Amino acid sequence: MSLISERYAAALFAIGEDKKKIDALSEDLSFLSEIWNSQPDLKGYLRNPRKSPKEKEKALTNIFASQVDAYAFQLLLLLLRKDRLDLLPEICSDFQRMREDSQDILHITITTAKEAEPDTIRKISDRFQKKYSAGGVRVTTKVDPSLIGGVQVQVGDTLYDDSVKGKLKALQEELVSH
Numbered sequence: 001m002s003l004i005s006e007r008y009a010a011a012l013f014a015i016g017e018d019k020k021k022i023d024a025l026s027e028d029l030s031f032l033s034e035i036w037n038s039q040p041d042l043k044g045y046l047r048n049p050r051k052s053p054k055e056k057e058k059a060l061t062n063i064f065a066s067q068v069d070a071y072a073f074q075l076l077l078l079l080l081r082k083d084r085l086d087l088l089p090e091i092c093s094d095f096q097r098m099r100e101d102s103q104d105i106l107h108i109t110i111t112t113a114k115e116a117e118p119d120t121i122r123k124i125s126d127r128f129q130k131k132y133s134a135g136g137v138r139v140t141t142k143v144d145p146s147l148i149g150g151v152q153v154q155v156g157d158t159l160y161d162d163s164v165k166g167k168l169k170a171l172q173e174e175l176v177s178h
Helices: 003-019 022-038 040-047 053-064 070-081 085-102 118-131 164-177
Strands: 105-112 136-143 150-155 158-163
Touching (some): 003 022, 003 070, 003 085, 022 040, 022 070, 040 053, 085 105, 105 118, 118 136, 150 164, 158 164
Antiparallel strands (some): 105 150, 150 158
């Protein structure tokens, strides 16, 4: 996250809030970022110094003008004019973070000893959504066989450890301190 990308994201986010288009802009930015990351030929064309700015704008217009919201498209053209298209994925990330913050989305990481069932993940997610009074939850799952059993849930800087490994460690610390 750079200050420059954050400013572009904040400006578009303010427009999105004003025009009630946050979700549409979020989808469009994700789409544009995905295209930017997956199409080296497009990147090469837009970076080519032999191509005039008008040719590049025309190419973007032909490809994206009817595919994305006008505000997302104007951002794309502005980034082209300022030679900052490489910031597009970072702007997308910053915008998504702002969107999730505004919607009170809680980020949690659930780590289990083996692949957890979707129902288990949902129950844990629901429990933490209620605990934190969140508007929603974004879950990342990990598998760590060293936990032996149980679960760890990371919420920000707080780790909730209900794993066998964590309980054994706590028991060891208690025995050592006595």
